[in-house]
Amino acid sequence: MALIKKLVVAGVVVSIVAVGSFSWWAKHPLTTAEPAIEFTVNPGSGAGAAAQQMASAGVPVNRYLFALLARLTGQASRIKAGSYELKPNTSPRQLLTQLVRGEFAQEAITIIEGWTFRQMRQAVAAHLRLKHDTIKLSDKELMEKISADYKDPEGLFFPDTYLFAKGTSELDIYRKAHQAMLDHLKRAWEARDTSLPYKNPYEALIMASIVEKETGQKSERNMIAGVFVNRLRTGMLLQTDPTVIYGMGERFDGQIRKKDLETDTPYNTYTRGGLPPTPISLPGLQSLRAALEPAKTPALYFVARGDGTSQFSDNLNDHNRAVNQYQRRMTQ
Template sequence: MAFIKKLLVTGVVVSVAAVAGFSWWAKTPLDTGAGTEPAIEFTINPGSGVGAAAQQMVAAGVPVNPQLFNLLARVTGKAGRIKAGSYELKPGTSPRRLLTQIVRGEFAQEAVTIIEGWTFRQMRATLAAHARLKHDTVKLSDQELMAKISKEYTSPEGLFFPDTYLFAKGSSELDIYKQAHAAMLKHLHAAWESRDSSLPYKTPYEALIMASIVEKETGQKSERTMIAGVFVNRLRTGMLLQTDPTVVYGMGERFAGDIRKKDLETDTPYNTYTRSGLPPTPISLPGVESLAAALAPAKTEALYFVSRGDGTSQFSTNLPDHNRAVNQYQRRIKQ
């Protein structure tokens, strides 16, 4: 009897020690070793159970005991909640934290930035060149791509909001396009709802066209409302917009860095020196400030502006004053 009691006590002590050791292991940061990369990337394949997931992590270099990890998932009731995807093991991560990461689906985050004023062609090139995206749209034409994104629009220019987009490694390009398109519509419609009803736009799309022109005309945020005010005044009075960025856009790949007189006289759908009103589509991807300027332009009588050469513009209400400003700031003729 004494021997049996001794065995029972020994068993309890061993069990307690085992539980304590297991608990210590679960909360102790995994040893990624000296000289390794800051994070270890690994992927859990779709349909994987916890056992397969543990083996996939080990195969990718994650220094976790697969048997203990499997046990941890089962005793915590999380074995059936593993989410497939791409992850990163960062220094200081414990097995318990690692389990939480793959149960919650805290995927490795990548980023792609779309710049204000870019054309859609530049956006497509950037997404196509991103190594961490799944390139499932590169063989589609612009029109084919838009057909997968919108039933309302066929031309993509201007319809994607410039921003930084986060995504899991291996995400679809199409998902980024859909996010950026939804973001642009959200910002556009919010600005449209608070617009001045007297503005000469029939639709939000026309306001988007104006915003894209404002985006390309100036890098000075403080001048955007004035630039928009000038173009709105021209639309109201029937003047030609006569804005160089639309001419450049209409030239496409023919543009070599300079606009010549011949270019201003060559008619294209985007040449606002030869055609009245707004061009048929936006010419760039406008940011939120340009959208706001197009739908809340400055109250001004100015009809002209010219660059001063320092990033700012000189605004004029009549042609003689404008010509003097051109002589002063562009031709450097002293008055």
């Protein structure tokens, strides 16, 4: 009888030690020699399969204990497939939580303000962590997949940094950027001065794209927009070089000449009145706001001073004097 009691006591002690050891293991950070270890959990994987896939990728976790932890916590069937990243000081319990929540490894792509849609497509196609499923699509075919309202993609994608999981479809990036632009444009349009000479939000987007390309000085964007709005209201030609350059396409070699200003294209605002038919770049939020909140100014002209800023003038005589002054300074 005494022997049985001793065996029972020994069994209890062993169980307590085992439970304590397991609890310590579950909470203790895994030891890794690398800053991060990438691994993928395949679709349909249970706790055991996920543990095996992690171990095969180099994650230093005991796959049997990990599967046991998942079962004991009732989360064995809640693990989500996807690409993950094990970071230093992560415990098995934290790792399990990561898999259950679907906290995938985050990649990023940055779309720059002022890029054309062509430049955006090049950046998306060059990103190594995206699923390249739009490369063979034309611009028109791509737009058909993400928009029911627009056929020409230029200007309709918001420049920003977008986070995504490894292997995400390129279409997801385009959809996010397109929806972000529509949302920003809608808010800016709803807050506009209704006396502005735009027939619809798309015309405001076209103006924003011109403002984006006309100046790198954020503080001048509202004034630039104010000048172009004044020109639209008075029926003057916009006469903005960036639209001409856009219309030249691949013919543009870095310089714009007099013959280029005189060669008619749908985007030549020296030969055609009003706004061009589409945006000419991907405008950022400040340019959108400038187009819909332009400065109240009598200015009709501006010229670059050569230091990144512009000289604004209300009449042609003052403008010509400014052109002579600043162009002469830049050529000296």
